Amino acid sequence: MCGHIYPIGTYYIARKGAQELDEESAVLDIEGTSSRLEGHRTTALGRIQVFQRIWAGPIDIVSFAPFYWLQIALLPRPGNVRGCFPNQWAPHRFEPIGEMFLLPAGQVVHAQHSGYYGRQRSIACIFPPDAMRDWFDDEFKWTDGRLLGGFDIMNPMIRQQLLALGEEVSNPGFATDAIVEFMMGQIAIQLARHCIGIPETKAVGGLACQRRRKNVPDGGAIVYQSG
Numbered sequence: 200m201c202g203h204i205y206p207i208g209t210y211y212i213a214r215k216g217a218q219e220l221d222e223e224s225a226v227l228d229i230e231g232t233s234s235r236l237e238g239h240r241t242t243a244l245g246r247i248q249v250f251q252r253i254w255a256g257p258i259d260i261v262s263f264a265p266f267y268w269l270q271i272a273l274l275p276r277p278g279n280v281r282g283c284f285p286n287q288w289a290p291h292r293f294e295p296i297g298e299m300f301l302l303p304a305g306q307v308v309h310a311q312h313s314g315y316y317g318r319q320r321s322i323a324c325i326f327p328p329d330a331m332r333d334w335f336d337d338e339f340k341w342t343d344g345r346l347l348g349g350f351d352i353m354n355p356m357i358r359q360q361l362l363a364l365g366e367e368v369s370n371p372g373f374a375t376d377a378i379v380e381f382m383m384g385q386i387a388i389q390l391a392r393h394c395i396g397i398p399e400t401k402a403v404g405g406l407a408c409q410r411r412r413k414n415v416p417d418g419g420a421i422v423y424q425s426g
Contacts, residue, residue, distance in 0.1 A: 246325040258310070258311065279312060
């Protein structure tokens with residue numbers, strides 16, 4: 200894993216693309232947690248899902264996904280949730296993860312939570328790279344400032360749209376599929392505008408070695424314990 204030594208109990212996760220997820224695999228089970236999918240819709244732009252997760256102990260996971268994952272917590276988030284991009288940052292640099300956050304496609308993320316019990320209800324938008332390619336052009340780079348800013352998105356418009364989308368999925372009605380696809384398009388554009396507008400900052404804590412994507416397992420969902 201490009202020289203990074205992860206502690207025993209850390210879990211590495213590789214996920215299928217958003218369009219390949221089905222109802223059973225939409226919320227990945229992580230040891231020590233239980234999850235329940237409350238509602239979901241899949242459109243040409245990606246997937247929206249509302250789910251609950253309960254954990255009974257500390258969480259320490261390293262994850263990789265080939266899609267963009269935008270999530271908002273609907274219950275107060277514990278203040279000790281932290282994350283690191285070990286292929287971009289020094290592996291000891293962890294930053295707080297806020298109520299609403301974005302995990303960019305193709306990035307390795309190391310997340311930790313030291314609490315011993317928690318319950319969370321969340322809304323997640325999952326966008327495959329093709330859905331965001333029109334907004335993130337070839338000149339767009341995931342700078343240190345953008346990666347850090349994605350951990351805690353303080354954008355009231357994205358928040359409002361994501362909450363409304365979750366409500367539509369949880370309580371579907373006439374033309375729900377059309378409404379969901381339209382709203383996901385709005386969120387994708389607003390998310391791109393937000394990320395592009397984040398100023399560049401100087402990297403903190405040094406850079407970790409760059410692991411090539413070809414070394415990341417591909418295919419179905421994989422969970423294994425390191426150590």
